[in-house]
Amino acid sequence: MGFVGGSQGPVQIVIVDADPVQRRIAAGHASMLSGAIAAPVAFATRAEAIGILARDKRAVVLADLETVGGAEALTVFSEGSSRVIATSARGSLNTAVAAMRAGAVDYLQKPFGAAALIERLEAAIKAWDTTASPEPGTPAKVQPAAAGLPQRQGFENFVGRSPAMLTVFEQIERIAPSRAPVFITGESGTGKEVCAEALHARSGRGAKPFIAINCGAIPKDLMESEIFGHVRGAFTGATETRAGAAELADGGTLFLDEIGEMDLGLQAKLLRFIQSGTVQRVGDAAVRRVDVRIVSATNRDPFAEIAAGRFREDLFYRLHVLPIHMPPLRERGQDILLLASAFLARYAAEEGRSFRGFAADAAERLICHPWPGNVRELQNAIRRTVVLNHGGEVTAAMLPATIRSAAQPVRMAEVPGPERQSVEPIMPFWEQERSIIESAVGAFAGNIARAAAALEISPSTIYRKRQAWQEKRTA
Numbered sequence: 001m002g003f004v005g006g007s008q009g010p011v012q013i014v015i016v017d018a019d020p021v022q023r024r025i026a027a028g029h030a031s032m033l034s035g036a037i038a039a040p041v042a043f044a045t046r047a048e049a050i051g052i053l054a055r056d057k058r059a060v061v062l063a064d065l066e067t068v069g070g071a072e073a074l075t076v077f078s079e080g081s082s083r084v085i086a087t088s089a090r091g092s093l094n095t096a097v098a099a100m101r102a103g104a105v106d107y108l109q110k111p112f113g114a115a116a117l118i119e120r121l122e123a124a125i126k127a128w129d130t131t132a133s134p135e136p137g138t139p140a141k142v143q144p145a146a147a148g149l150p151q152r153q154g155f156e157n158f159v160g161r162s163p164a165m166l167t168v169f170e171q172i173e174r175i176a177p178s179r180a181p182v183f184i185t186g187e188s189g190t191g192k193e194v195c196a197e198a199l200h201a202r203s204g205r206g207a208k209p210f211i212a213i214n215c216g217a218i219p220k221d222l223m224e225s226e227i228f229g230h231v232r233g234a235f236t237g238a239t240e241t242r243a244g245a246a247e248l249a250d251g252g253t254l255f256l257d258e259i260g261e262m263d264l265g266l267q268a269k270l271l272r273f274i275q276s277g278t279v280q281r282v283g284d285a286a287v288r289r290v291d292v293r294i295v296s297a298t299n300r301d302p303f304a305e306i307a308a309g310r311f312r313e314d315l316f317y318r319l320h321v322l323p324i325h326m327p328p329l330r331e332r333g334q335d336i337l338l339l340a341s342a343f344l345a346r347y348a349a350e351e352g353r354s355f356r357g358f359a360a361d362a363a364e365r366l367i368c369h370p371w372p373g374n375v376r377e378l379q380n381a382i383r384r385t386v387v388l389n390h391g392g393e394v395t396a397a398m399l400p401a402t403i404r405s406a407a408q409p410v411r412m413a414e415v416p417g418p419e420r421q422s423v424e425p426i427m428p429f430w431e432q433e434r435s436i437i438e439s440a441v442g443a444f445a446g447n448i449a450r451a452a453a454a455l456e457i458s459p460s461t462i463y464r465k466r467q468a469w470q471e472k473r474t475a
């Protein structure tokens with residue numbers, strides 16, 4: 001192995017576990033470590049993990065004994081300079097002793113919570129740094145990360161370091177300085193507005209205004225005046241002259257959220273504004289030149305909207321110059337626990353509670369939930385958990401029912417035969433459907449009509465399904 005004892009380069013956390021849920025949980029916990037730590041990597045077999053160790057200088061290997069084939073198999077990791085922490089769900093004192101004899105620096109009984117894992121990983125890293133001989137003048141502790149993206153916990157107001165989000169951060173950095181329009185797609189709650197704000201902050205226009213307009217929330221007949229302004233007396237209720245969002249954003253960024261909801265007539269006016277760079281207040285003959293960078297977003301499929309005649313194709317191609325897609329939360333792996341911890345810290349501080357992270361059962365539920373409402377749903381779930389509980393370690397029982405009650409996923413280790421390769425945690429269809437619907441109802445504070453509209457189903461479908469689930473429970 002390549003470790004040479006210096007404090008150069010980030011420490012690599014390597015997880016070896018055949019169970020995909022355990023891999024994601026451990027990677028999620030490990031990604032909360034601060035300091036010069038590379039994004040954790042996880043493998044289902046010992047052979048794959050050995051491959052990366054040969055290339056890495058400093059690594060802490062979290063090895064599941066059932067996966068690697070027992071304590072004796074640890075020597076392959078520990079004979080080099082990596083540090084090994086053994087884990088087991090079936091372990092006893094004897095197992096722990098055997099693991100230490102085989103060179104492990106520590107032993108952790110499963111299931112383990114975030115706090116326990118982080119504590120053991122930190123101890124392994126710290127012991128390493130104090131035994132390494134630092135360069136003169138280099139403090140013997142974990143150094144802040146080099147400026148590269150992979151070591152960051154997030155970017156602007158984003159929390160996240162999954163590969164999917166690192167790609168988004170790189171895109172934002174690259175396109176932010178341009179004046180060309182940006183078109184952000186992604187499901188509801190994935191952070192499209194956070195993305196627009198990050199583009200603004202990195203654009204060189206950061207000192208000028210960022211003006212956001214939600215095209216879905218403003219009544220159709222007020223929308224034109226919201227964007228372009230009006231003069232006094234232009235329509236009933238226009239008691240004074242007002243500049244619109246486009247003028248207010250002069251020199252900065254105009255963010256048009258839910259652009260797919262904009263009325264077709266207004267879409268034509270928006271197109272004229274983009275082509276001419278001038279605005280005309282409602283009821284005014286004068287035209288004013290403005291310099292704005294337009295960022296639009298939608299959670300609908302823009303091509304389907306064009307095909308259905310609800311989105312002008314010419315406008316779309318004007319707006320869709322620099323596309324960014326926000327990945328759904330379920331595709332961000334370890335970011336789920338990173339975000340959950342950030343929200344836990346934020347809301348615990350706000351509510352004056354002391355929470356100590358997530359217990360293993362809670363982490364597993366968070367990792368397995370499909371998060372149809374994405375980051376917003378996670379944020380709401382953690383806020384509810386903090387408000388309704390007193391503190392300590394968050395257990396699965398403290399989580400909202402929709403997240404807590406989903407069926408236990410199928411574990412890869414429990415699936416026999418060749419299917420093992422391709423099986424990821426799977427919940428029964430009705431449970432997934434229930435989770436999606438109940439999350440939507442929760443996101444709209446119990447308003448079934450609004451949840452149904454967002455899901456594009458009828459309210460009676462929700463009532464009918466709820467009735468069926470109720471009968472299933474009482475059967």
Ligand SMILES: Nc1ncnc2c1ncn2[C@@H]1O[C@H](COP(=O)(O)OP(=O)(O)OP(=O)(O)O)[C@@H](O)[C@H]1O
Binds near residue numbers: 187194
């Ligand atoms: N990566 C992230 N890190 C921290 N907070 C986030 C992240 N992504 C989203 N959020 C938070 O989640 C909430 C929803 O984000 P946002 O409003 O940007 O989503 P959206 O995609 O614009 O949603 P919608 O389509 O419903 O308008 C906000 O409170 C935002 O601050």
